[in-house]
Amino acid sequence: MEKYLEAGFLLxxxxxxxxxxxxxxxxxxxxxxxxxxFLIAHEYLFIFRKPNL
Structure with a gap:
């Protein structure tokens, strides 16, 4: 997630x-x-959007 935020995407x-x-x-x-x-109990899905340029 941090890599996408560093690249300019918005969470x-x-x-x-x-x-x-x-x-x-x-x-x-x-x-x-x-x-x-660990046995999986839950998963995360991060939704990003491109910033307006």
């Missing part, structure tokens, strides 16, 4: 998408611990 909106109906299986839980990553 219009931030959308947070929450994950529903996801089940953590034992397989993915063990892998997340083994390889040190």
């Amino acid at each position: 219009k909106e931030i959308i947070i998408k929450e994950q529903h109906n996801c089940k953590t299986t034992g397989f993915w839980y063990k892998k997340s611990i083994q390889y040190n990553f």
Whole structure:
């Protein structure tokens, strides 16, 4: 996000998408611990617009 702001884009909106109906299986839980990553609970979508030139 910061790279786009530094390039002159303007942040219009931030959308947070929450994950529903996801089940953590034992397989993915063990892998997340083994390889040190988080299981996704939500995602961000940044909406930018070009500045008026």
